[in-house]
Amino acid sequence: MNQTSKILEEAVNSFSSLPGIxxxxxxxxxxxxxxxxxxxxxxxxxxxxxxxEGLMTCKSCFAYSDTELCAICSDEKRDQSIICVVESIRDLFAIEEIQSYRGRYHVLGGLISPIDGIGPEKLNITELFDKLSANKYKEMILAIRPTIEGDTTAYYISKHLSNQDIKISMLARGVSFGSELEYADELTLSRSLLNRTPYPVHDNQLT
Amino acid sequence: MNQTSKILEEAVNSFSSLPGIxxxxxxxxxxxxxxxxxxxxxxxxxxxxxxxEGLMTCKSCFAYSDTELCAICSDEKRDQSIICVVESIRDLFAIEEIQSYRGRYHVLGGLISPIDGIGPEKLNITELFDKLSANKYKEMILAIRPTIEGDTTAYYISKHLSNQDIKISMLARGVSFGSELEYADELTLSRSLLNRTPYPVHDNQLT
Structure with missing residues (x-):
C-alpha cells in the first residue's frame, strides 16, 4: 500500500489482522x-x-492469569463459600466490574450446544464438579446467559448436583434497567411478573 | 479493571491509549x-x-522511511521531472493509492496558519525551495486541500517561485464523483462551471 516504508507497511498489516480494524x-x-x-x-x-509469552490460564478457575493460580483464586480474603459459574472470561470481568461479588469463579469456556457439536466434555465442567467435591461451597451461582445453550448448560450442571448439599442459584431474569415495558418481549415480561419481588428492595449487595 | 491478570490489564491500558479505541x-x-x-x-x-525504533523521516521528501532516502526518492524509475507537494504523509499515501502518479513528493508537514501560529518556517518549505533550486523539475503539483490554510500555503509557495522556470499546477476543483449537483456548495458549482473541461476526457493518466 505505501511505498516509502516497509516497517510501516508491516505494522499496518499486523494491525489490520485484528478484529474490527x-x-x-x-x-x-x-x-x-x-x-x-x-x-x-x-x-x-x-x-x-x-x-x-506470559499469559496463562488459572488451573483452578480457567481465567487468564499471570501465575498458576489467578489473583482471585489465591485471594484468601474473598468469600470461599460461594462460586460463580460463567461462560467466558469476558463475563467474569463484567461481573468483577460491578464490584459487588466477592466470591470465587469458574469459567466454563463455552456452553453446551449439540448443534455445534459442543458437549459437556469439551467444556471445563468435569473440573467444576471436581472442585465442588473437593471444596465446601455453600452456594453456586449459574451466571449464564438466558439462551437455549445457556439453559441447557445450567440444567446439565444443576441436574448432576441435584443430590449434593449446595444451594444453586441463577441470575434474576426480568426487565432491564431503563427499558420500556411496551418493547419488552413477552417471555421476559411474563417471567418478571411471575417472579415479582417485594417493594422496595433494600438489599442490593450480593454477599 | 480485571483482577486475574496484570499482564492483560497492562495490554488493555496500552491499547486504550490509542486514538479511537x-x-x-x-x-x-x-x-x-x-x-x-x-x-x-x-x-x-x-x-x-x-x-x-526503526522508522525515520526521508531526508529529501520528509515521508516516513526505513532508510535515509525513502523508496520513492531513491527509485530511479520514477519521473524525476515532476514533484507533488502534499500537506502530510497521509495525503502522500492517498495519492500513491490511486497509482497514477509516478513522480516525486515533498511533504510539508502542515499548512501555513497564522491563527495557530504556524508560519512557513515551521514547515518543510525552505527544504522544498532548496530542492527546487538544486534539481531540474519541469512541474510542481500543489496537491493541497482547498481550505483557507491550504490556499495560503499554495499562494506562498507559488509566489516565491514566480520568477523561476517551473510549471506550477494544482488539483482540479469541481464536483466530486457521485455527488448530487443540488447539494454541491455554490463555490464548488460555480468553479466547476467556470473551469469546465471538454467532453469526453480521454486522458486520465497524470504523467
Missing part, C-alpha cells in the same frame, strides 16, 4: 504510533509480547 | 490477542517496536 484504521493507528513518543510505542509492543 | 474495544483486542496463536501476537508486538 480495517485497513484505514490500521494506517491511522500505525501513523499515530509513528508520531508518538518512542518509549510509549515500545511499551505497547512489549505489553503485547508479554501477553503472548 | 475505548476501554471495551481495548479489552476485546487484548482478549483476541490472548486467544491468538502466540507467534502472531509476538509478530504484532515486534512490528510495533520496530516502528518505534
Amino acid at each position: 480495517g485497513r484505514k484504521t490500521a494506517m491511522r493507528l500505525a501513523l499515530h504510533l509513528a508520531g508518538l513518543d518512542k518509549n510509549k510505542s515500545i511499551e505497547l509492543g512489549q505489553s503485547i509480547i508479554r501477553l503472548a | 475505548g476501554r471495551k474495544t481495548a479489552m476485546r483486542l487484548a482478549l483476541h490477542l490472548a486467544g491468538l496463536d502466540k507467534n502472531k501476537s509476538i509478530e504484532l508486538g515486534q512490528s510495533i517496536i520496530r516502528l518505534a
